[in-house]
Amino acid sequence: MKTLYIVRHAKSSWDDLSASDHDRELLPVGIQRTRKVAAWLKSRNVFPDKIISSTATRAYETARLLAEGIGFPVEKIETTRALYGAGPEEAEALLFELPDAVNSVMMVGHNPGFTEWVNEFLEYSRQIHNLPTSAVAAVRFDTNRWEELSLANSTVEFIITPKMLKKKKF
Numbered sequence: 001m002k003t004l005y006i007v008r009h010a011k012s013s014w015d016d017l018s019a020s021d022h023d024r025e026l027l028p029v030g031i032q033r034t035r036k037v038a039a040w041l042k043s044r045n046v047f048p049d050k051i052i053s054s055t056a057t058r059a060y061e062t063a064r065l066l067a068e069g070i071g072f073p074v075e076k077i078e079t080t081r082a083l084y085g086a087g088p089e090e091a092e093a094l095l096f097e098l099p100d101a102v103n104s105v106m107m108v109g110h111n112p113g114f115t116e117w118v119n120e121f122l123e124y125s126r127q128i129h130n131l132p133t134s135a136v137a138a139v140r141f142d143t144n145r146w147e148e149l150s151l152a153n154s155t156v157e158f159i160i161t162p163k164m165l166k167k168k169k170f
Contacts, residue, residue, distance in 0.1 A: 002141040002149065003157075004095065005048055005106035007066065008114050010034040011133040012058035022056050022084065033134045033162035034062055038069020040165055041136065046070060049101075052094065053108040054083035062134065063108040083109040088117040098146045106136075121154050128159070135161040 010030030026034075047070055053063035060079055067074045082090055086109055098105060115131040121139045122128070131137065137159045143152035 001103065002143055002146060002152075003048070003104040004139045004141070005046070005104070006091075006114055006118055006131070006137045006139065007062065007106055007108040008111055008131045008133055008135050009054070009056070009059040009062040009108060010065070024056070024058050026058055026061050030058075030062075030133060031065060034065040035069055036162055036165050037134050037136060037160060038066045040160055041066070042070045046138070047072065048104040048106040050078065050098070050104075051076070051106045051108070052078045052080060052083065054086070054110060055079045055081045056084050056110070059083065059108045059110065063106075066106065066108070083107065085110060085113065087113040088120055091117055092149070095149060096147050100145050102146070118156075118159070121156050131159075132161045132163065135159065 010026050010033060012024045012030060013027050014024070051063050051067055051072060053060045063077050064074050067077055080094065082094060091107060091109060091113065094107070095105065111131060115128060118131055118137045119127040138157040140155045140157050141149055141152040143149060
């Protein structure tokens with residue numbers, strides 16, 4: 001079995017018009033919501049073997065908050081420019097490169113590509129219009145080899161959003 005956690009970065013700021021899109025920082029509300037999602041993940045013993053993030057500031061900071069929240073070593077977060085603006089094909093190509101000893105990976109990136117990617121694993125009637133900021137979708141694959149993902153049966157184990165956790169305390 002292989003597990004993929006697809007994560008959209010936290011809510012970020014548009015306040016600094018001089019900052020490039022790549023360098024936008026998280027808003028305090030984005031940090032708060034991501035910490036709440038991390039607490040929920042930790043309560044369910046989610047601990048990926050690897051975390052890979054877009055190099056964009058908002059994505060890396062989201063990855064860092066999630067790692068801290070679940071107890072994953074922050075220094076082991078990998079970054080790649082390939083996830084910045086990546087669609088499903090570009091993101092999936094990174095999975096094919098993973099060693100089979102890695103059984104679970106969390107990838108932190110951006111919309112619209114990550115919403116499209118999640119929808120590839122959902123029945124048409126269950127597809128989502130938007131993967132919200134700080135949301136996590138977990139997809140489990142019936143295979144032991146990353147390069148066989150496209151041939152494997154997959155199941156969306158959960159999609160968790162900050163809004164779903166609004167009234168819950170962790």
